Amino acid sequence: xxxxxxxxxxxxxxxxxxxxxxxxxxxxxxxxxxxxxxxxxxxxxxxxxxxxxxxxxxxxxxxxxxxxxxxxxxxxxxxxxxxxxxxxxxxxxxxxxxxxxxxxxxxxxxxxxxxxxxxxx
Numbered sequence: 001x002x003x004x005x006x007x008x009x010x011x012x013x014x015x016x017x018x019x020x021x022x023x024x025x026x027x028x029x030x031x032x033x034x035x036x037x038x039x040x041x042x043x044x045x046x047x048x049x050x051x052x053x054x055x056x057x058x059x060x061x062x063x064x065x066x067x068x069x070x071x072x073x074x075x076x077x078x079x080x081x082x083x084x085x086x087x088x089x090x091x092x093x094x095x096x097x098x099x100x101x102x103x104x105x106x107x108x109x110x111x112x113x114x115x116x117x118x119x120x121x
Contacts, residue, residue: 006108008100009052012064015100016045019071019093026085033078034086041067041074045097058108061101068098 004010018025020042023035045067052060071094075081 004053005056006052006104008104009049009056009060009064012097012100013046013049013053015093015097016042016049016067018042019045019089022089022093026089028083028086031080031083031086034080034083037074037078037080038086038090041071058105061104065098065101065105068094068096068101070094071097 019038022042023029023031023038028034045064048060048063048067051057052064070077071090074094075083075087075090081087
């Protein structure tokens with residue numbers, strides 16, 4: 001078995017599992033839009049993070065980052081920002097997911113080629 005390439009990916013998988021289960025854990029499973037958002041994004045994040053664990057590719061990190069940013073924006077985009085607990089959950093989990101994905105992209109020499117285009121030569 002190969003060694004784990006990025007410790008951030010299992011953490012993002014666990015965060016995805018948390019997002020997936022959070023409607024029931026935090027008691028907003030009856031709020032259809034919030035619950036569907038959490039289940040869909042959480043399941044997608046678990047799938048992408050597991051893919052990144054077993055077959056690491058940069059696009060998986062970009063996808064994790066995009067899912068994290070969507071979680072941050074979703075309370076306002078979907079109109080549930082008045083539900084404090086669901087909003088806090090989405091924003092905190094989303095920021096953590098996005099930061100971990102960006103961290104991986106910036107620190108993995110195989111993935112960081114995109115940053116070279118931004119530097120002055």
